[in-house]
Amino acid sequence: MYGQQGGYGQQQYGGGGYQQQPQYPQQTMQQGYGAQPQYQMPQQQAQQQQPAVAAPVEDKMAPVYVDTQHDDMVHDAQLDFYGTKLATCSSDRTIKIYDISGNSYTPNATLTGHNGPIYQLSWAHPKYSSSLASASFDGSVLIHRESRPGEWILVKAFHGLHDSSVNGVEFAPHEYGLVCAAASSDGRVSLMSHEDTGDWSVEYLTDSPLGVNAVSWGPYGVAEDEGGSVKSLPMRLATGGSDNGVKVWTKAEAGWEQESLEAEFGHKDWVRDVAWAPNVVPGRSVIASCSEDKTVIIWKLEDGEDDDNGKWSSMVLHTFEDPVWRVSWSITGNILAVSSGDSNVTLWKEGLDGSWTQVSQVEDVASSD
Numbered sequence: 227m228y229g230q231q232g233g234y235g236q237q238q239y240g241g242g243g244y245q246q247q248p249q250y251p252q253q254t255m256q257q258g259y260g261a262q263p264q265y266q267m268p269q270q271q272a273q274q275q276q277p278a279v280a281a282p283v284e285d286k287m288a289p290v291y292v293d294t295q296h297d298d299m300v301h302d303a304q305l306d307f308y309g310t311k312l313a314t315c316s317s318d319r320t321i322k323i324y325d326i327s328g329n330s331y332t333p334n335a336t337l338t339g340h341n342g343p344i345y346q347l348s349w350a351h352p353k354y355s356s357s358l359a360s361a362s363f364d365g366s367v368l369i370h371r372e373s374r375p376g377e378w379i380l381v382k383a384f385h386g387l388h389d390s391s392v393n394g395v396e397f398a399p400h401e402y403g404l405v406c407a408a409a410s411s412d413g414r415v416s417l418m419s420h421e422d423t424g425d426w427s428v429e430y431l432t433d434s435p436l437g438v439n440a441v442s443w444g445p446y447g448v449a450e451d452e453g454g455s456v457k458s459l460p461m462r463l464a465t466g467g468s469d470n471g472v473k474v475w476t477k478a479e480a481g482w483e484q485e486s487l488e489a490e491f492g493h494k495d496w497v498r499d500v501a502w503a504p505n506v507v508p509g510r511s512v513i514a515s516c517s518e519d520k521t522v523i524i525w526k527l528e529d530g531e532d533d534d535n536g537k538w539s540s541m542v543l544h545t546f547e548d549p550v551w552r553v554s555w556s557i558t559g560n561i562l563a564v565s566s567g568d569s570n571v572t573l574w575k576e577g578l579d580g581s582w583t584q585v586s587q588v589e590d591v592a593s594s595d
Contacts, residue, residue, distance in 0.1 A: 289588055290329050294322050306349040313358055315344035321360055335378050339368050345393050351400035359406050361395035367408050382426055388412050393439045399446035402461055409438035409465060431482040434467040439498055441465050445505035464513050466497030472515045489540035495519035499552045504559035514562055516550035522564055543582045
């Protein structure tokens with residue numbers, strides 16, 4: 227479902243310009259988290275929504291293919307924490323929300339507000355209700371929240387957040403609070419934090435002058451100091467950029483510091499996505515990255531290595547026949563999903579010997595037909 231042909235990033239969006247759409251009223255955009263102005267689907271639009279579609283009863287494990295009704299390329303699809311809501315975004319500048327139940331889906335809402343293609347979505351932890359962040363070519367990040375079933379409010383609109391396309395967005399682990407990171411083609415990563423006062427603050431870190439395509443948060447962790455007290459580990463970020471590099475950032479007292487990832491293997495073309503694996507084994511950091519060079523690389527930092535010097539190891543999981551657009555870990559961190567330009571999604575699992583094998587493949591529905 228990801229953009230196999232066009233891609234994201236300012237450099238890839240060619241052709242003529244797009245027409246500006248009406249934006250939200252100024253007073254709505256300035257409201258903080260928990261704002262009250264609401265909007266819902268017009269009655270006529272709601273009546274036109276498709277009924278719930280169920281997979282064949284005899285095949286309960288069959289994939290559920292969702293007819294998104296988008297008018298252009300779909301760039302991202304994200305399930306929420308419980309897997310009961312699906313959000314999709316497209317070059318048609320809209321976000322579609324669906325309620326998922328078993329093998330069926332029901333349209334929930336259509337969200338608008340961006341003036342360009344929408345490249346990525348991220349759900350916040352349910353601690354913050356059904357909150358959804360979206361990143362767009364128009365340089366903005368919007369955060370919506372479902373106030374009542376089927377009714378969504380615009381919590382915050384970060385218009386003009388970046389000088390160029392925003393290519394990736396992700397909420398941080400909920401233990402750090404309501405914090406969201408966005409990666410942009412202007413070479414910066416923005417960090418949006420919801421404060422106790424109800425306001426939002428924005429912090430920037432400079433990553434690559436060639437542009438940043440993806441961002442992923444490291445999992446929350448704790449450690450015991452010399453006095454026996456348990457404290458939270460610093461926030462960490464992984465980014466992938468148009469400089470062919472993968473970077474790891476750690477929040478220090480003086481600001482964000484970059485770790486070195488000078489490993490044996492690296493990408494030879496734009497890095498399209500990065501994904502930090504859930505911290506199943508304490509003290510073990512694992513990151514997956516994918517690239518235009520058709521490879522997926524696994525980066526590891528085991529407990530006991532010199533963290534201060536950032537000595538990471540890397541290995542090529544597989545070389546595909548087409549560029550690879552997205553990588554995503556299972557909640558247990560032992561299965562990696564890979565979406566490549568041949569319209570296929572493959573699942574990979576690591577063996578006890580450290581080698582990776584393909585365990586499943588889901589072909590595009592058009593190819594199957």
